[in-house]
Amino acid sequence: MSILAELPEAAAVAIIRLRSLGDCVLTTPAIALLKQSRPDLRIGVVVEDRFRAVFTGNPDIAAILEPSLLALRRFRPTLTINLHGGTRSLTLTAGSGAQLRAGFAHLRGASLYNLHVPTAQQILGIERRVHTAEHLASVIFWLACSRGVEVPRARLYPIEPVPNPPAGRYAVLHPVAATPEKTWPPDRFNQVAADLAARGIQPVFTGGPADDLSAFSHYRTLAGEPLEHTKSLISQASLFIGNDSGPAHIAAAFGIPAIVLFGPSDATVWAPWRTESRVLQADPISGIATRSVLEAVSRLCTPAEVAR
Numbered sequence: 001m002s003i004l005a006e007l008p009e010a011a012a013v014a015i016i017r018l019r020s021l022g023d024c025v026l027t028t029p030a031i032a033l034l035k036q037s038r039p040d041l042r043i044g045v046v047v048e049d050r051f052r053a054v055f056t057g058n059p060d061i062a063a064i065l066e067p068s069l070l071a072l073r074r075f076r077p078t079l080t081i082n083l084h085g086g087t088r089s090l091t092l093t094a095g096s097g098a099q100l101r102a103g104f105a106h107l108r109g110a111s112l113y114n115l116h117v118p119t120a121q122q123i124l125g126i127e128r129r130v131h132t133a134e135h136l137a138s139v140i141f142w143l144a145c146s147r148g149v150e151v152p153r154a155r156l157y158p159i160e161p162v163p164n165p166p167a168g169r170y171a172v173l174h175p176v177a178a179t180p181e182k183t184w185p186p187d188r189f190n191q192v193a194a195d196l197a198a199r200g201i202q203p204v205f206t207g208g209p210a211d212d213l214s215a216f217s218h219y220r221t222l223a224g225e226p227l228e229h230t231k232s233l234i235s236q237a238s239l240f241i242g243n244d245s246g247p248a249h250i251a252a253a254f255g256i257p258a259i260v261l262f263g264p265s266d267a268t269v270w271a272p273w274r275t276e277s278r279v280l281q282a283d284p285i286s287g288i289a290t291r292s293v294l295e296a297v298s299r300l301c302t303p304a305e306v307a308r
Helices: 021-025 028-037 049-054 069-075 087-094 120-124 132-144 186-198 227-235 246-253 290-300
Strands: 012-016 042-046 063-065 079-082 100-104 115-117 170-174 202-207 220-223 239-243 258-262 277-281
Touching: 012 028, 012 069, 012 087, 021 049, 021 246, 028 042, 028 132, 042 069, 049 227, 063 069, 069 087, 079 087, 087 100, 100 132, 115 132, 120 132, 170 186, 170 246, 186 202, 186 239, 186 290, 202 227, 220 227, 227 246, 239 246, 239 290, 246 258, 258 290, 277 290
Parallel strands: 012 042, 012 079, 042 063, 079 100, 100 115, 170 202, 170 239, 202 220, 239 258, 258 277
Antiparallel strands: none
């Protein structure tokens, strides 16, 4: 008998996934599998407020909880699943009041769990490196005593329209990243934007509140927009082009064709999940030629794919 099968009817399950953007997006396939296994469960996601919009509108989720012991205890989970792994998430898991506490056995603090999840490779019966979506979904497979089910695409739901949305076809370009070694040169993004404009596809550059997009002032720029608006903007795009970053996973969740540029990061672990995409990689990232990106644009920009 699986652990999930033994939970009481309509039991509450808390999933701890504090941050960051890409990790939160790639948690949604695991949530979908959990709900598929037990539709009656009430699923609550514990997440920092800045990433709350990843989960808003998701019909699989009963509650979005702030990362506090008070909020967790009020939810009254029977099972708490730690998909984060840091010190704060360990504290929340231990203090959640849940009878069952699950987390990966190989991570620090595993003694606080009474359900010790093996590695994804052990659960899936494979030896290769796994994508983050597979890694997180494997926890649900283990809890459900299930294997061989396909890990679905991430699931996001736009609930607020973009103010003053772009007219006609547009591509979202995300030219920023968490670190310089993950950031492709700005002048090359501008060359790609010029190519898109020549194709009749409006380039729209996005960034966070602290990102300087002045290098792209010839085109529309949106910096520091609420995540709800960014989610909606990407959901209607014809194409996504950007550095390895959270917005690339948003694009993949909506099935938007994507070109993602990788520096030293592991593309096997972080590539777009279940969408048509081109991954280009070099270390340093400046080794990716503009020509290679333009060729990828040509391959993805068929009339059927851009006429959205």
